[in-house]
Amino acid sequence: MGHRLASSAPAPSSRTGPLERNWLLLHAPRAEYIQFVPHLEMVSLPSGTVICAPRATMTHVHFPQSGVISIVNGSGDSGVETSIVGRSGFLGLSVLLGGEGSVHGVGAQVSGQTKRMPADLFVRLLAGAPGLRRLLYRYAYAQIETVQQLAACNVLHVVEQRCARWLLMATDQVGDAPYYLTQAFLAQMLGVRRAGVTTVAGLLQHAGFIEYSRGRMTLLDRPALEQVTCRCYRVIREITEQFFASSP
Numbered sequence: 001m002g003h004r005l006a007s008s009a010p011a012p013s014s015r016t017g018p019l020e021r022n023w024l025l026l027h028a029p030r031a032e033y034i035q036f037v038p039h040l041e042m043v044s045l046p047s048g049t050v051i052c053a054p055r056a057t058m059t060h061v062h063f064p065q066s067g068v069i070s071i072v073n074g075s076g077d078s079g080v081e082t083s084i085v086g087r088s089g090f091l092g093l094s095v096l097l098g099g100e101g102s103v104h105g106v107g108a109q110v111s112g113q114t115k116r117m118p119a120d121l122f123v124r125l126l127a128g129a130p131g132l133r134r135l136l137y138r139y140a141y142a143q144i145e146t147v148q149q150l151a152a153c154n155v156l157h158v159v160e161q162r163c164a165r166w167l168l169m170a171t172d173q174v175g176d177a178p179y180y181l182t183q184a185f186l187a188q189m190l191g192v193r194r195a196g197v198t199t200v201a202g203l204l205q206h207a208g209f210i211e212y213s214r215g216r217m218t219l220l221d222r223p224a225l226e227q228v229t230c231r232c233y234r235v236i237r238e239i240t241e242q243f244f245a246s247s248p
Helices: 023-027 030-039 119-126 130-156 159-174 183-190 194-206 222-228 231-245
Strands: 041-045 050-052 060-064 068-073 080-085 104-110 112-118 210-213 216-219
Touching (some): 030 112, 030 119, 068 112, 068 159, 068 183, 080 159, 080 183, 104 159, 112 119, 119 130, 130 231, 159 194, 159 216, 159 231, 183 194, 194 210
Antiparallel strands (some): 041 112, 068 080, 068 104
């Protein structure tokens, strides 16, 4: 089904520095980007880290460098994932849009690293960064379209399709390297019982599409998994590809 989404990402260049892995920061105008650099703190996010509790105010915004962050509606066993954020995105839309908080909880699903900065400082610096501000507003619109598609997917499609879609979306963010993911986490994110995820994971592994052992997930046959998933994955991927294709 065409090239991987990762092939649409810009390569690190002297414009932003060789160590930058977040795609939005790679697209930021250099003169604006360098104003943010001294205030961006690299932190690790082990799987299960709670970044922001439901209805709490975000103290920091994040530009993920690796891993997968989940935005969840609800809490505990009743929580259902509404979207994910990785190296192609930004965490802090409520801050960007002037909200006081969010009904959603935010946590690390796949371990990784992120560059963060205090929310109040981000707002002040963004006032003098029109290029990055426009980029983030456009990203916010792309996220709204993505969330709408995911909402439809969660209602219309069976767990096999949704599981395949989630694994593909996660791989777009983390790359082809193996990562750790518990069945309990994945079941919560998909809004199904753990037994359902166990069955699906077993079927996908038996077919040779994935390798899953002791929480270690490896995608073995991406084209085959794309045949299993629903059309929603392709629609979501196209939203992201079009966003970056039209970015300066």
